Amino acid sequence: MLTEATTDKPALEPTGALSVETVLSVRHWNEHLFSFRISRPASFRFRSGEFVMIGLQGDNGKPLLRAYSVASPSWDEELEFLSIKVQDGPLTSRLQLIQPGDQIYLGRKPTGTLVTDALLPGKRLFMLSTGTGLAPFLSLSRDPDVYEFYEQVVIVHSVRRVSDLALREELEAKWSEDPLVSEQAPAQFHYVPTVTREPFEGNSARIDKLVESGTLFDGIPGPAAFDPETDRIMMCGSMEMIKQFAAYFEESGFTEGSNAAPGQFVIERAFVG
Numbered sequence: 112m113l114t115e116a117t118t119d120k121p122a123l124e125p126t127g128a129l130s131v132e133t134v135l136s137v138r139h140w141n142e143h144l145f146s147f148r149i150s151r152p153a154s155f156r157f158r159s160g161e162f163v164m165i166g167l168q169g170d171n172g173k174p175l176l177r178a179y180s181v182a183s184p185s186w187d188e189e190l191e192f193l194s195i196k197v198q199d200g201p202l203t204s205r206l207q208l209i210q211p212g213d214q215i216y217l218g219r220k221p222t223g224t225l226v227t228d229a230l231l232p233g234k235r236l237f238m239l240s241t242g243t244g245l246a247p248f249l250s251l252s253r254d255p256d257v258y259e260f261y262e263q264v265v266i267v268h269s270v271r272r273v274s275d276l277a278l279r280e281e282l283e284a285k286w287s288e289d290p291l292v293s294e295q296a297p298a299q300f301h302y303v304p305t306v307t308r309e310p311f312e313g314n315s316a317r318i319d320k321l322v323e324s325g326t327l328f329d330g331i332p333g334p335a336a337f338d339p340e341t342d343r344i345m346m347c348g349s350m351e352m353i354k355q356f357a358a359y360f361e362e363s364g365f366t367e368g369s370n371a372a373p374g375q376f377v378i379e380r381a382f383v384g
């Protein structure tokens with residue numbers, strides 16, 4: 112059930128670049144991570160995998176904005192986000208307190224390179240993520256078009272702790288309850304979580320080690336190594352992971368794609384550290 116917007120918060124005013132939306136629901140995963148859903152204006156169009164500016168009113172009365180990947184697919188009537196909680200972070204120290212009924216700014220111009228348009232056609236789509244870098248891939252893996260473009264759709268999610276595996280249940284269930292992709296995803300989607308700093312019944316090595324050993328490809332039809340002919344890669348997360356893998360893919364004969372010139376891999380540097 113939705114609660115009324117609290118009256119001690121000043122009403123936000125839309126601007127040319129920002130609309131004002133309503134928080135619909137909030138789900139906390141642990142003390143570092145939460146998801147929330149907001150209303151979607153009819154005029155808001157985006158491609159699954161893109162990011163947009165969102166925010167709250169800053170102490171100076173001006174909007175305090177940060178880039179956020181939309182975690183819901185472009186077909187969804189609402190917008191979902193997955194957020195870090197940085198305890199002294201200007202935005203997320205406050206954003207983590209939002210409640211249903213609260214207002215939030217939403218930018219009017221989504222953009223980004225983690226889109227299928229920036230990739231050449233292929234057979235297997237691998238989406239490599241660390242932490243909240245999962246967000247754009249939650250969008251893409253719930254988009255029915257992605258299952259038309261690729262035979263196999265793989266999310267690799269590396270986190271430190273088991274509780275950082277946001278939406279684990281839904282991902283393990285291969286989106287079987289999702290009205291948009293419940294037919295295609297169970298046959299084509301693969302979820303490869305790995306937890307690096309806590310005991311876990313599944314993988315516990317970093318993504319590079321999973322690639323090296325071939326474990327990453329367990330259960331996925333096709334070769335147990337990346338192939339530039341058939342495989343397409345998207346990466347989102349820590350700077351360290353992105354840098355390491357961008358170099359690795361370039362050495363392996365993959366070219367980086369963009370909206371203007373599609374290639375075999377695309378990246379988005381979401382955060383340092």
Ligand SMILES: Cc1cc2nc3c(=O)[nH]c(=O)nc-3n(C[C@H](O)[C@H](O)[C@H](O)COP(=O)(O)OP(=O)(O)OC[C@H]3O[C@@H](n4cnc5c(N)ncnc54)[C@H](O)[C@@H]3O)c2cc1C
Pocket residue numbers: 162177178179180181193194195197199200201202203204242243244246247379380381382383384
């Ligand atoms: C293209 C793009 C997409 C992004 N998408 C998301 C998203 O979907 N979800 C999300 O939570 N953040 C995302 N971010 C980061 C986001 O813009 C903010 O940095 C984050 O919300 C923290 O804001 P803040 O004002 O509280 O702290 P900031 O002052 O922005 O950051 C404080 C510190 O926290 C670290 N940090 C910031 N974000 C993260 C993170 N996500 N994970 C780990 N460490 C982090 C920073 O490196 C910095 O050292 C994205 C950034 C970019 C550039």
